[in-house]
Amino acid sequence: MIRTVIVEDDPMVAKINTRYLEKMDGFELVAAVPTVADALPIIERDQVDLILLDIYMPGEDGWSLLSKIRWLGQGVDVIIISAANDKESIKKAIRFGAVDYLIKPFEFERFQTALNSYKQEQSFIEKQEELSQNDVDNLLLNKEQPQSAVGTSSVELPKGLTKNTLKLIWEKILENKTEVFSTEEMAQQVGISRVSMRKYLFFLADIHIIETEVVYGAVGRPIFKHRMANLDHNLMEKYISG
Known part of the structure; x- marks a missing residue:
């Protein structure tokens, strides 16, 4: 099971994210907390694999928690869930090593895609003693190409859309x-x-x-x-x- 902590100060959003997580196979909710101060002791004390992290909260923000996790050397992955959609926030999330970034508001399908992708990647890595260059390329580089790099030709739609x-x-x-x-x-x-x-x-x-x-x-x-x-x-x- 992927042990997960939700860090979200809005009670309604926390409730929705908790309900979404409960629909996902292979994930276990360790705690849902409203502040960084509440989250840190849980991360330090318990085995936590994944954090669903809001950015803007009372007191210390999500960037502070991300920084502390990296400084502590905790092997915890982070999916950011935030209303912040400016380029600096996205770039900062990438620099901090966030594995995905969901912009509020979002629907369950996007949440499901993020967590299933994370689960599949973790499962694949755990089964390998060594990874080939092709394996690494598939894990790190097999992402949808940015629109600016696509040019003017036709682009394939996500699976299921026509x-x-x-x-x-x-x-x-x-x-x-x-x-x-x-x-x-x-x-x-x-x-x-x-x-x-x-x-x-x-x-x-x-x-x-x-x-x-x-x-x-x-x-x-x-x-x-x-x-x-x-x-x-x-x-x-x-x-x-x-």
Whole structure:
């Protein structure tokens, strides 16, 4: 089992992350705490494999915890879960050795992808006494190519997404550029299931075409609201052409 600590000061977000983690096979929640001061004794005392770490919290921030973990030489991996989406935060996370970075708000599929990828990589490494250069390349370099390096040619979509459906969704978004829409509303307009639509909208958020926020009602589950954030026809053409 991958022993995991959640460090998150927002009780609602901590609850959601805990519920998401409980859905994942192979992971065990050691603790969910709201501050760095609460997290450090747990990390020092218990066997912890993975931390799901917020950045901005009361008192010391997540960067401070990351720095202390590295200084202590603790063999703990970190997935950052933060609303910070500026380039300096991303670069800093990479320098500190974060294994993934989830930008709030996100949906379960992105959380699931991050943790499953981490689990698969750890399982693979544990089975090897020595790794070949090809093994190392697959682990460290087999990432989606940044958009700036792709050029103008067609780009493959993530598994499970189709160009025709993405094109329909893009056309619907263009029809109502300034309007906010929910996942369910867009699913109804395009004629696909809400579950399928979530995958497409997550992808569009991941490439910064739309932005997403979570709206919490008085009762029931949170509603994800989306709006266009980037009118980049050239970027979209790479995914829907061909």
